[in-house]
Amino acid sequence: MTIPYVCILFSLLLIYINRIPVSLATAKEKGGTDNHYPRDQQVRLTGFGKRALGAHLNSLEAFPIFAIGVLVSGFNDADDTFMTYISVAFVLIRILYSIFYLTDRTRLRSVAWTIGLVLSVSLYLLPFYS
Template sequence: MPIAFWCVLVAIFLPYLGTGIAKFTGSGFGPRQNHDPRTFLATLEGYRKRANAFQMNSFEVTPAFAAAVIIAQVLNNAEPATIDRLAIAWITSRLLYLIFYLADLAALRSLAWFIGMGLIAALFICSAG
Protein backbone atom coordinates (compact mmCIF):
# COMPACT_ATOMS: atom_id res chain seq x y z
CA MET A 1 0.00 0.00 0.00
CA PRO A 2 1.39 3.44 -0.85
CA ILE A 3 2.73 5.62 1.95
CA ALA A 4 0.18 8.27 0.99
CA PHE A 5 -2.65 5.88 1.88
CA TRP A 6 -1.06 5.27 5.28
CA CYS A 7 -1.00 9.06 5.68
CA VAL A 8 -4.76 9.09 5.08
CA LEU A 9 -5.15 6.59 7.92
CA VAL A 10 -3.01 8.78 10.18
CA ALA A 11 -5.08 11.82 9.15
CA ILE A 12 -8.29 10.02 10.11
CA PHE A 13 -6.97 9.47 13.64
CA LEU A 14 -5.20 12.82 14.13
CA PRO A 15 -8.33 14.60 15.41
CA TYR A 16 -8.42 12.22 18.32
CA LEU A 17 -5.00 13.43 19.42
CA GLY A 18 -6.63 16.81 19.94
CA THR A 19 -9.56 15.15 21.72
CA GLY A 20 -7.22 13.34 24.07
CA ILE A 21 -5.32 16.50 24.92
CA ALA A 22 -8.55 18.43 25.46
CA LYS A 23 -10.21 15.80 27.63
CA PHE A 24 -7.47 14.04 29.49
CA THR A 25 -4.75 16.57 30.26
CA GLY A 26 -5.41 18.57 33.36
CA SER A 27 -8.39 17.46 35.34
CA GLY A 28 -12.11 17.38 35.03
CA PHE A 29 -13.12 14.76 32.46
CA GLY A 30 -14.56 11.58 33.86
CA PRO A 31 -17.53 9.23 33.63
CA ARG A 32 -20.00 11.98 34.51
CA GLN A 33 -18.70 14.30 31.76
CA ASN A 34 -18.78 11.43 29.27
CA HIS A 35 -22.58 11.58 29.33
CA ASP A 36 -22.38 14.95 27.54
CA PRO A 37 -18.80 15.48 26.34
CA ARG A 38 -19.64 18.35 23.99
CA THR A 39 -20.95 20.44 26.85
CA PHE A 40 -17.79 19.63 28.80
CA LEU A 41 -15.57 20.55 25.86
CA ALA A 42 -17.41 23.87 25.48
CA THR A 43 -16.30 24.84 29.01
CA LEU A 44 -12.58 24.37 28.37
CA GLU A 45 -10.10 27.23 28.28
CA GLY A 46 -6.49 27.74 27.26
CA TYR A 47 -4.56 25.03 25.45
CA ARG A 48 -7.32 22.47 26.09
CA LYS A 49 -9.85 24.66 24.30
CA ARG A 50 -7.39 25.07 21.42
CA ALA A 51 -6.83 21.28 21.32
CA ASN A 52 -10.57 20.85 20.88
CA ALA A 53 -10.54 23.47 18.11
CA PHE A 54 -7.75 21.47 16.43
CA GLN A 55 -9.98 18.41 16.62
CA MET A 56 -12.87 20.19 14.93
CA ASN A 57 -10.65 21.72 12.24
CA SER A 58 -9.10 18.32 11.58
CA PHE A 59 -12.50 16.76 10.99
CA GLU A 60 -13.20 19.57 8.49
CA VAL A 61 -10.01 19.28 6.44
CA THR A 62 -9.32 15.54 6.48
CA PRO A 63 -11.89 14.66 3.78
CA ALA A 64 -10.25 17.09 1.36
CA PHE A 65 -6.84 15.54 2.03
CA ALA A 66 -8.17 11.99 1.64
CA ALA A 67 -9.90 12.91 -1.63
CA ALA A 68 -6.75 14.57 -2.96
CA VAL A 69 -4.61 11.51 -2.18
CA ILE A 70 -7.11 9.07 -3.66
CA ILE A 71 -7.60 11.15 -6.80
CA ALA A 72 -3.84 11.53 -7.27
CA GLN A 73 -3.36 7.77 -6.94
CA VAL A 74 -6.30 6.82 -9.18
CA LEU A 75 -5.40 9.19 -12.01
CA ASN A 76 -1.84 7.85 -11.94
CA ASN A 77 -0.42 11.01 -13.58
CA ALA A 78 2.04 11.80 -10.79
CA GLU A 79 5.02 9.84 -9.59
CA PRO A 80 4.00 7.76 -6.55
CA ALA A 81 7.01 9.14 -4.66
CA THR A 82 5.76 12.68 -5.26
CA ILE A 83 2.32 11.80 -3.92
CA ASP A 84 3.93 10.14 -0.89
CA ARG A 85 6.13 13.17 -0.19
CA LEU A 86 3.18 15.57 -0.45
CA ALA A 87 1.11 13.37 1.87
CA ILE A 88 3.91 13.18 4.44
CA ALA A 89 4.36 16.93 4.22
CA TRP A 90 0.63 17.38 4.83
CA ILE A 91 0.75 15.21 7.97
CA THR A 92 3.77 17.22 9.11
CA SER A 93 1.90 20.47 8.51
CA ARG A 94 -1.00 19.20 10.62
CA LEU A 95 1.30 18.21 13.49
CA LEU A 96 2.90 21.65 13.36
CA TYR A 97 -0.58 23.17 13.24
CA LEU A 98 -1.41 21.32 16.47
CA ILE A 99 1.82 22.35 18.17
CA PHE A 100 1.35 25.99 17.18
CA TYR A 101 -2.31 25.86 18.28
CA LEU A 102 -1.42 24.45 21.70
CA ALA A 103 1.34 27.03 22.14
CA ASP A 104 -1.06 29.83 21.08
CA LEU A 105 1.18 30.90 18.21
CA ALA A 106 -1.64 32.13 15.98
CA ALA A 107 0.43 33.42 13.05
CA LEU A 108 2.47 30.21 12.80
CA ARG A 109 -0.70 28.15 13.20
CA SER A 110 -2.30 30.01 10.30
CA LEU A 111 0.85 29.56 8.22
CA ALA A 112 0.81 25.80 8.88
CA TRP A 113 -2.86 25.71 7.89
CA PHE A 114 -2.19 27.56 4.61
CA ILE A 115 0.73 25.25 3.83
CA GLY A 116 -1.52 22.25 4.43
CA MET A 117 -4.15 23.64 2.09
CA GLY A 118 -1.44 24.32 -0.48
CA LEU A 119 -0.33 20.71 -0.22
CA ILE A 120 -3.88 19.53 -0.86
CA ALA A 121 -3.97 21.77 -3.93
CA ALA A 122 -0.56 20.39 -5.00
CA LEU A 123 -1.94 16.85 -4.85
CA PHE A 124 -4.72 17.84 -7.21
CA ILE A 125 -2.38 19.80 -9.51
CA CYS A 126 0.20 17.02 -9.78
CA SER A 127 -2.53 14.54 -10.58
CA ALA A 128 -3.76 16.69 -13.47
CA GLY A 129 -0.79 15.49 -15.46
Protein backbone atom coordinates in the same frame (compact mmCIF):
# COMPACT_ATOMS: atom_id res chain seq x y z
CA MET B 1 1.78 4.71 -3.99
CA THR B 2 1.68 2.97 -0.62
CA ILE B 3 3.14 5.90 1.32
CA PRO B 4 0.32 8.33 0.38
CA TYR B 5 -2.23 5.77 1.60
CA VAL B 6 -0.30 5.34 4.84
CA CYS B 7 -0.38 9.14 5.17
CA ILE B 8 -4.17 8.97 4.98
CA LEU B 9 -4.04 6.61 7.95
CA PHE B 10 -1.68 8.92 9.87
CA SER B 11 -3.93 11.87 9.11
CA LEU B 12 -6.88 9.91 10.46
CA LEU B 13 -4.92 8.99 13.59
CA LEU B 14 -4.07 12.66 14.16
CA ILE B 15 -7.77 13.32 14.67
CA TYR B 16 -7.79 10.96 17.64
CA ILE B 17 -4.37 11.94 18.91
CA ASN B 18 -5.62 15.53 19.01
CA ARG B 19 -8.60 14.29 21.02
CA ILE B 20 -6.39 13.12 23.90
CA PRO B 21 -5.63 16.63 25.27
CA VAL B 22 -9.36 17.45 25.07
CA SER B 23 -10.12 14.40 27.20
CA LEU B 24 -7.42 15.37 29.68
CA ALA B 25 -8.78 18.91 29.91
CA THR B 26 -12.35 17.76 30.53
CA ALA B 27 -11.16 15.27 33.15
CA LYS B 28 -9.55 18.17 35.06
CA GLU B 29 -12.83 20.09 35.14
CA LYS B 30 -14.80 20.24 38.38
CA GLY B 31 -16.65 16.93 38.65
CA GLY B 32 -14.49 15.30 35.97
CA THR B 33 -15.69 14.32 32.54
CA ASP B 34 -19.41 14.71 31.98
CA ASN B 35 -20.34 11.64 29.95
CA HIS B 36 -23.99 12.68 29.90
CA TYR B 37 -23.27 15.95 28.05
CA PRO B 38 -19.63 15.87 26.93
CA ARG B 39 -20.10 18.36 24.10
CA ASP B 40 -21.67 20.89 26.43
CA GLN B 41 -18.70 20.49 28.73
CA GLN B 42 -16.22 20.86 25.87
CA VAL B 43 -17.83 24.15 24.79
CA ARG B 44 -17.13 25.55 28.27
CA LEU B 45 -13.41 24.73 28.14
CA THR B 46 -10.96 27.61 28.28
CA GLY B 47 -7.26 28.07 27.61
CA PHE B 48 -5.39 24.90 26.73
CA GLY B 49 -8.56 22.78 26.69
CA LYS B 50 -10.28 25.12 24.26
CA ARG B 51 -7.23 25.18 21.99
CA ALA B 52 -7.04 21.37 22.14
CA LEU B 53 -10.68 21.15 21.08
CA GLY B 54 -9.94 23.55 18.21
CA ALA B 55 -7.00 21.41 17.05
CA HIS B 56 -9.17 18.29 17.22
CA LEU B 57 -12.05 19.83 15.29
CA ASN B 58 -9.75 21.27 12.67
CA SER B 59 -8.17 17.85 12.16
CA LEU B 60 -11.66 16.53 11.43
CA GLU B 61 -12.16 19.30 8.88
CA ALA B 62 -8.79 18.85 7.16
CA PHE B 63 -8.94 15.06 6.88
CA PRO B 64 -11.50 14.60 4.07
CA ILE B 65 -9.94 17.26 1.84
CA PHE B 66 -6.57 15.53 2.10
CA ALA B 67 -7.80 11.94 1.90
CA ILE B 68 -9.97 12.58 -1.14
CA GLY B 69 -7.09 14.47 -2.76
CA VAL B 70 -4.84 11.43 -2.38
CA LEU B 71 -7.53 9.22 -3.91
CA VAL B 72 -8.16 11.63 -6.80
CA SER B 73 -4.43 11.74 -7.57
CA GLY B 74 -4.08 7.99 -7.25
CA PHE B 75 -7.07 7.13 -9.42
CA ASN B 76 -5.85 9.53 -12.10
CA ASP B 77 -2.32 8.13 -12.26
CA ALA B 78 -0.58 11.21 -10.89
CA ASP B 79 3.17 11.03 -10.38
CA ASP B 80 3.82 8.75 -7.39
CA THR B 81 6.92 10.64 -6.28
CA PHE B 82 5.14 13.98 -6.06
CA MET B 83 2.13 12.35 -4.37
CA THR B 84 4.45 10.87 -1.77
CA TYR B 85 6.24 14.18 -1.11
CA ILE B 86 2.97 16.09 -0.84
CA SER B 87 1.36 13.47 1.41
CA VAL B 88 4.29 13.25 3.81
CA ALA B 89 4.59 17.05 3.87
CA PHE B 90 0.87 17.30 4.69
CA VAL B 91 1.14 14.94 7.66
CA LEU B 92 4.24 16.73 8.98
CA ILE B 93 2.67 20.17 8.62
CA ARG B 94 -0.49 18.96 10.37
CA ILE B 95 1.61 17.71 13.27
CA LEU B 96 3.24 21.14 13.47
CA TYR B 97 -0.19 22.76 13.18
CA SER B 98 -1.40 20.82 16.21
CA ILE B 99 1.68 21.71 18.21
CA PHE B 100 1.31 25.38 17.29
CA TYR B 101 -2.38 25.29 18.23
CA LEU B 102 -1.75 23.67 21.61
CA THR B 103 1.11 26.04 22.43
CA ASP B 104 -0.88 29.10 21.31
CA ARG B 105 1.46 30.10 18.45
CA THR B 106 -1.27 31.81 16.44
CA ARG B 107 0.75 33.12 13.50
CA LEU B 108 2.67 29.88 13.02
CA ARG B 109 -0.59 27.96 13.30
CA SER B 110 -2.13 30.06 10.53
CA VAL B 111 0.91 29.56 8.31
CA ALA B 112 0.81 25.79 8.91
CA TRP B 113 -2.92 25.69 8.20
CA THR B 114 -2.42 27.54 4.91
CA ILE B 115 0.42 25.26 3.84
CA GLY B 116 -1.69 22.20 4.68
CA LEU B 117 -4.57 23.50 2.59
CA VAL B 118 -2.27 24.27 -0.36
CA LEU B 119 -0.80 20.77 -0.12
CA SER B 120 -4.26 19.19 -0.09
CA VAL B 121 -5.47 21.23 -3.06
CA SER B 122 -2.27 20.44 -4.96
CA LEU B 123 -3.21 16.76 -4.83
CA TYR B 124 -6.34 17.55 -6.86
CA LEU B 125 -4.24 19.44 -9.43
CA LEU B 126 -1.38 16.95 -9.62
CA PRO B 127 -3.00 14.68 -12.26
CA PHE B 128 -3.11 17.64 -14.67
CA TYR B 129 0.66 18.16 -14.38
CA SER B 130 1.90 14.56 -14.24
